[in-house]
Amino acid sequence: MEKKKPKTKEVTLEEFQQMPRSTPIVKATATVDVFDKNGEKKSTLTFTSEDLKDGT
Amino acid sequence: MELSTALRNVLADAIDSDLQTTGFARFYTSGLTTLLASCSLSNPAFGTAATGTITLSGTPQDTTPAAAGTAVRLGFYRNSTDTSGLYRFMLGIATGGAPDVTMANNVIATTDTVQISSLTITVPSGTPDVT
Numbered sequence: 001m002e003k004k005k006p007k008t009k010e011v012t013l014e015e016f017q018q019m020p021r022s023t024p025i026v027k028a029t030a031t032v033d034v035f036d037k038n039g040e041k042k043s044t045l046t047f048t049s050e051d052l053k054d055g056t
Numbered sequence: 057m058e059l060s061t062a063l064r065n066v067l068a069d070a071i072d073s074d075l076q077t078t079g080f081a082r083f084y085t086s087g088l089t090t091l092l093a094s095c096s097l098s099n100p101a102f103g104t105a106a107t108g109t110i111t112l113s114g115t116p117q118d119t120t121p122a123a124a125g126t127a128v129r130l131g132f133y134r135n136s137t138d139t140s141g142l143y144r145f146m147l148g149i150a151t152g153g154a155p156d157v158t159m160a161n162n163v164i165a166t167t168d169t170v171q172i173s174s175l176t177i178t179v180p181s182g183t184p185d186v187t
Contacts, residue, residue, distance in 0.1 A: 026071075028147065030112075030175035032130070037167035044173075045162070 057182050064108025064179040071177055072102040072110050074144050076134045081116060081172055083127040083164060088140035093121040093170040096136070102177070112175035119169045127162045 034043040059067070079097035084090065095116035102110035131143035164170060 027178040027180055028175065029178075030147075031173040033171045033173050034164060035169040035171065036165070039169075042168060043162070 058184050059108070059179065059181050061107055061181070064181060065105040067179040068105035068108050068110045068177060071145070071179075072100050072105075074134075075101045075132060078135055080133045080136050080138075082131050082133060082140075082143075083121075083170060084129040084131060084140060085125045086128045088129060088131070090123050090125050091140065092123050092125050092127050092164045093118040093168075094136060095170065095172055097132075108179040108181065110177050112172060115171055115173050117169055117171035121164050121166050121168055121170060124165050125163070127164055 030045075032045045033041055034045075036042045075097065077099045079099075079101045081095045081097060082091055083093040085092060095118050097116050098113035100113065102112055104110075128148065130147040131140070132145050133143055
């Protein structure tokens, strides 16, 4: 009996990167505050990470 | 792929456990070359997972940043002595675009206090994909 070949398709890296991702891996949400020496809030940062991605 | 809530909780708690008992959150410059600020995390760092989400315990802060500079990375480590490359997970910071972290002013001075006011990490359920 002939073995079935696995169903595969070669794609380029560019094509792979453009494929939709339906499942985010990990989502992070945070707030970080930076206060100056007088206790005044200098900066607030918030973030939401929907998925893992290349750091750029 | 769709994950059950029970498995999401296991995975989320695993992130917390991975930081072990003396975790640190550290702010770095580009290329992880300079450590700017280091916040000691609680033990455990996060509460028990619920619906796949863990929430940071307390509001860890660094009142004496080690150096001044522009923060572009926020990494989580097991120990204060870990070298920069030994992060367990890492977040990116920028003042624009779509980074993990958006910071209005990401220049930290040694006289500043850096505080993580909230942090949640969620393992999503996802959906079965038949395409």
